Structures are given as structure tokens and as C-alpha cells.
Amino acid sequence: xxxxxxxxxxxxxxxxxxxxxxxxxxxxxxxxxxxxxxxxxxxxxxxxxxxxxxxxxxxxxxxxxxxxxxxxxxxxxxxxxxxxxxxxxxxxxxxxxxxxxxxxxxxxxxxxxxxxxxxxxxxxxxxxxxxxxxxxxxxxxxxxxxxxxxxxxxxxxxxxxxxxxxxx
Numbered sequence: 669x670x671x672x673x674x675x676x677x678x679x680x681x682x683x684x685x686x687x688x689x690x691x692x693x694x695x696x697x698x699x700x701x702x703x704x705x706x707x708x709x710x711x712x713x714x715x716x717x718x719x720x721x722x723x724x725x726x727x728x729x730x731x732x733x734x735x736x737x738x739x740x741x742x743x744x745x746x747x748x749x750x751x752x753x754x755x756x757x758x759x760x761x762x763x764x765x766x767x768x769x770x771x772x773x774x775x776x777x778x779x780x781x782x783x784x785x786x787x788x789x790x791x792x793x794x795x796x797x798x799x800x801x802x803x804x805x806x807x808x809x810x811x812x813x814x815x816x817x818x819x820x821x822x823x824x825x826x827x828x829x830x831x832x833x834x835x836x
Contacts, residue, residue: 699743699746699747702737702738702747703747703750703752703753704752705733705737706727706733706734706737706738706747706752706753706756707752707755707756709727709733710723710727710733710755710756710759711755711759713726713727714759714762714763717763718763719763719766720760720763720764720766723759723760723763724760727756727760728756728760734747734753734756745824748821748822757818764811764814784809794808794809
């Protein structure tokens with residue numbers, strides 16, 4: 669069996685555990701190598717077609733591949749500027765478009781409930797948007813929350829790169 673074939677048969681947890689098991693710790697490995705490793709593991713998991721929750725947890729979530737390879741805020745911010753990170757975000761978006769949602773999601777990972785107080789007019793606008801898109805309000809709110817987080821991260825990365833003098 670080829671290495672690629674054996675890696676596709678790994679469970680998400682096994683694929684994640686294999687990251688950083690090289691002879692060098694993640695901190696001492698070159699950034700380009702860590703970027704390729706994050707992308708490779710994400711791609712292997714993506715080809716197993718997990719649901720988006722598993723992919724997010726194993727790749728981007730607390731204790732996932734990306735936070736383990738890029739433990740400092742500076743390293744993570746730099747990684748978020750790369751094409752590898754953009755490719756991982758695209759994989760996540762593709763999986764999110766497939767679901768699961770609702771009861772299916774509860775079977776995959778325990779969910780938590782938060783209560784958000786918002787003006788009635790905003791609630792009605794969200795309800796109308798969810799109806800017009802033919803999705804649940806929960807799915808719409810999760811999508812908007814994830815998009816807001818991505819936008820905030822991109823803005824922060826842009827500010828950090830603008831304040832960092834370019835090397836000659």
C-alpha cells in the first residue's frame with residue numbers, strides 16, 4: 669500500500685496525531701515545511717470527506733494541526749497570509765456546504781447553546797434571510813459568525829503586515 673493510500677485510510681484523529689512526529693519539534697522546523705505539513709494533513713482529511721465539524725476541529729480547532737504547528741500568535745498570523753491557509757479555508761467552506769446541521773451535527777459533536785439578545789428588527793431580518801436562502805436561522809448565524817471571525821483575522825493580519833517594515 670502506498671503512503672498516500674495508507675494516509676487516506678487513517679482516521680481523522682490518526683492523521684492529526686501524525687503531524688509533528690518528525691524528528692524535529694514544530695518550533696524548530698522551517699515555516700515553509702510547516703505550511704506544507706498543515707496543508708498536506710488538511711488535504712488528506714478533506715479527501716476522506718468528513719463533515720465540516722470534524723475537519724474544523726482536527727485542522728483549525730484547539731489542539732488541531734494548525735495551532736500545534738503554529739503555536740505563537742505571530743506564526744499563526746503569518747500562516748493565515750499564505751496560499752496554504754486559503755486552501756484550507758476553501759476546503760472547510762466546501763465541507764460546510766455539505767452539512768451536517770441540526771440533529772446530524774449533534775451526533776458528530778456535542779453542541780453548546782448560547783443566548784444572544786438582539787433587537788426584534790434584527791431577528792426579523794435574520795429570519796427573512798434564512799427563509800429566502802432556505803436554511804435554518806442556526807445555519808445562517810453560524811455562517812455569519814464564521815465569516816465575521818475570518819474577516820477580523822484578515823483585518824488583523826493586514827494591520828500586522830502593514831506595521832511590519834519590509835526587509836530590504
